[in-house]
Amino acid sequence: MGYHVIDPDDLDPVPDRPSEMHYVSEAAGMNEMGLRLYRVQPDEEIPLSGLHYHDRQEEAFYVVSGRLHVETPDKEYAAKQGQFFIAEPESAHRAFNPAESEDPVVVIGMGAPPISDGHSYE
Secondary structure, three states, X not given: OOOOXXXXXXXXXXXOOOOEEEXXXXXXXXXXXXXXXXXXXXXXXXXXXXXXXXXXXXXXXXXXXXXXEEEOOOOEEEEEOOOEEEEOOOOOEEEEEXXXXXXXXXXXEEEEOOOOOEEXXX
């Protein structure tokens, strides 16, 4: 058995990303799910940047504060504080905080399986 208490503020943000991202799952040694905390300022995206999809990975974004916007090929969604946005495999999406927003968005992102299978959507 293993237990962890992790403060994302104790984790260094991952460099060279379009928004602040902390790898919670890696700090906990999790192998079956990716778990991250994002702080997304106005006019920033959640990595992967741009409209993309995953072959097998399911993604869920829980909005801790603010309003997360998600572009899809068909429409734009807005998930507010306390809501989830779910992207099934092969469903193109781009999560972001619009430039005209006045506040940052804080999001918990979860993905399973924890693999890098993202592709640009054209």
